[in-house]
Amino acid sequence: MSIFSTYSQPENQITSTLLAVLKQLRMPVMQFIIQTLIEEPETDLIVFENQPQGNTSRPDARISSSFSYWFEVKRVTNAVNEKQIQAHIQLLNNTATSLQRLIVLTPDATEPAALVKYHHHGVVWSNFNTLYDVLVGLLDPQESPLRLTSTERYLLVEFTEFLEEAGLIHHSEPMVVIVPARVAWKDYHDYHAYICQPNRTFREASHMGFYLNKTIKNQIPKILNHLSNVELTPSPNSSASLNTLINAMQNQNDSRLGERHDIYFLSSPNDQDTLTLASDVVHHGKPFQNQRYFSLRSFRKPDLTDTSQL
Structure with a gap:
């Protein structure tokens, strides 16, 4: 079992491992993984501005950020709870950040039908196969858009092995x-x-x-x-x-x-x-x-x- 596994509850184990890895990555690598996972690669999480116009003055520059990525993780298929999603959406609505996303990460091969009607509330779905592919792509020196440090490479290799060992990567057909x-x-x-x-x-x-x-x-x-x-x-x-x-x-x-x-x-x-x-x-x-x-x-x-x- 992976070195990241610390929780006894399987879903908590997966979530804590994911956060432990993301926390150790540099910002560009973490941002690439999440934004590729949810297919929003053009969104800027950190904004750099020269001479931003304020109400009463124009400072020379500003670096700003206002986003929240929330996660709901399931380790088995067909496990999405619509009432739980609705409760999470209320939490998003009560949080004062400009960019809000609830990322529902499951092993399902296709998006659970219950999630589709919540897209306009900031709910996005992805699965572990897609996450695995993003990580493998980063580990490929010829194809990766980013150069990883040795620590980042080690963490991502370990995490891909963890996903495999946890039975979260599925091959249902050729x-x-x-x-x-x-x-x-x-x-x-x-x-x-x-x-x-x-x-x-x-x-x-x-x-x-x-x-x-x-x-x-x-x-x-x-x-x-x-x-x-x-x-x-x-x-x-x-x-x-x-x-x-x-x-x-x-x-x-x-x-x-x-x-x-x-x-x-x-x-x-x-x-x-x-x-x-x-x-x-x-x-x-x-x-x-x-x-x-x-x-x-x-x-x-x-x-x-x-x-x-x-």
Whole structure:
């Protein structure tokens, strides 16, 4: 069990662990986690102003903040209590801060229907799978928008393990992991593989998709095998598939030869295990900075053209 676990009551244990981690993070990291979790990345929690105009004077500058994030955490599905939410909303209404959010964090796969009508009261829902993805994205040096300190990295690794150990991360059906693909899309066509930094963490997924230029590309290959932290150097002791990959990289004069990486071997574009869509899937929202997960079933929709349909 995680080193953060101190409370005997499971929900209190989860909440106290979350707060213990957030408290130790620098403000930009904490803000990124919460605002990405609730999909409000543009909100400024701290405002910096030059020469703000007051009623009677104009000071040279002001740094100000007025927000409250409240949490209601559930460790099992279908556990949201509407009366409890209503009572929390009354608390929000009686608190004098300009930005109020009640974050309801649950393991449900979709938002509980009882919460929808309270959105305009500042109630936002997210689940532990989304929180896990945000943390994993921060831990990825290639994809993270922020540089973590060694202490922050340690805390987030421990917290992701805690979420797994607590049984809060669920895989109810075959999933597709979507990866940012500035390099990966070309790698897939050159090598039929995904190459990333060693020991990268993914949730369980059966297939992989590629996000590039505001679209998910129309080929969704099956993940055939995964090798962790391997050196990209020819060796008689390596598997045939790894040596085939290395030979192909040598033919491309790939600069990653000799380095250590994780390798995901993928079905080829023409393989029957690769799901080929009628067209690329357009994404109109904020660009995917980290991996995202969608059900494989959602990609089989015959009229799929936009990520809002996933």
